[in-house]
Amino acid sequence: MAAEPTPHKKRGILFDVDGTLIDSSYFHAMAWWQAFRREGLDIEMSAIHRRVGRGGDRLIQSLLPDCTDEMQEDLKSAHGAVFSTFWPTLRAFDSARDLLAACSDAGLAVGLASSAQQRDLEVSRHILDAGSSIDAWTSSNDAKESKPAPDILVACLEKLGISPEDAVFVGDAVWDVKAGAAIGVPVVGLTCGGISEAELRDAGAAEVYDNPRHLLEHLESSIVGRLAAGSRGA
Numbered sequence: 001m002a003a004e005p006t007p008h009k010k011r012g013i014l015f016d017v018d019g020t021l022i023d024s025s026y027f028h029a030m031a032w033w034q035a036f037r038r039e040g041l042d043i044e045m046s047a048i049h050r051r052v053g054r055g056g057d058r059l060i061q062s063l064l065p066d067c068t069d070e071m072q073e074d075l076k077s078a079h080g081a082v083f084s085t086f087w088p089t090l091r092a093f094d095s096a097r098d099l100l101a102a103c104s105d106a107g108l109a110v111g112l113a114s115s116a117q118q119r120d121l122e123v124s125r126h127i128l129d130a131g132s133s134i135d136a137w138t139s140s141n142d143a144k145e146s147k148p149a150p151d152i153l154v155a156c157l158e159k160l161g162i163s164p165e166d167a168v169f170v171g172d173a174v175w176d177v178k179a180g181a182a183i184g185v186p187v188v189g190l191t192c193g194g195i196s197e198a199e200l201r202d203a204g205a206a207e208v209y210d211n212p213r214h215l216l217e218h219l220e221s222s223i224v225g226r227l228a229a230g231s232r233g234a
Helices: 025-038 045-049 056-063 069-084 096-105 118-128 151-160 174-182 197-203 212-217 223-229
Strands: 012-015 109-113 136-138 167-171 187-190 207-209
Touching (some): 045 056, 056 069, 096 118, 109 151, 151 174, 167 174, 167 223, 174 187, 187 197, 187 212, 197 207
Parallel strands (some): 012 109, 167 187
């Protein structure tokens, strides 16, 4: 179980995991591509990649509007099986662990607002090895609707005991930005998941950085640093 946030942590920061802290976006795209191929479907990798970050159900529906429930379950199972073969290859982005620690040391409650399958999330948490820097986390089991619906963010905030007005969300996908906007949580975008700065800003990202290390280097002057100091304002 996630540790209870300490009483003094009145503000918090949420992190997406895949493509934000863990270099896995393209592995997910490859796993979906192979899952589609197993069903005899030839879907371009670029179309899949642009949809990574949504829940598997939404990703499939957007590419295959007439997909049956049975095929959808087959595709999700195939994706999970293929993606698990990449687990030994996955790595945390440079300074991801240090970024989590810095946010915690700054007095922020830190949550992993992930909609990954529970077993994939456990692998990611092991790779991050961030220990007590993480106060709570979520998986697909914690949300009824996947991103861009904000359910997973709401669930993580509830676990942290933090209100949306006292939080910032860090993610790498347009869907992360939309999820944050739905509940009034500003989003810091990272381009390390493969989505451009222009796309993230067009979606409404408050700030954009290259990767965890880039954000860490500018943490004090960023919206994250301002939150820790008591304000999200410019």
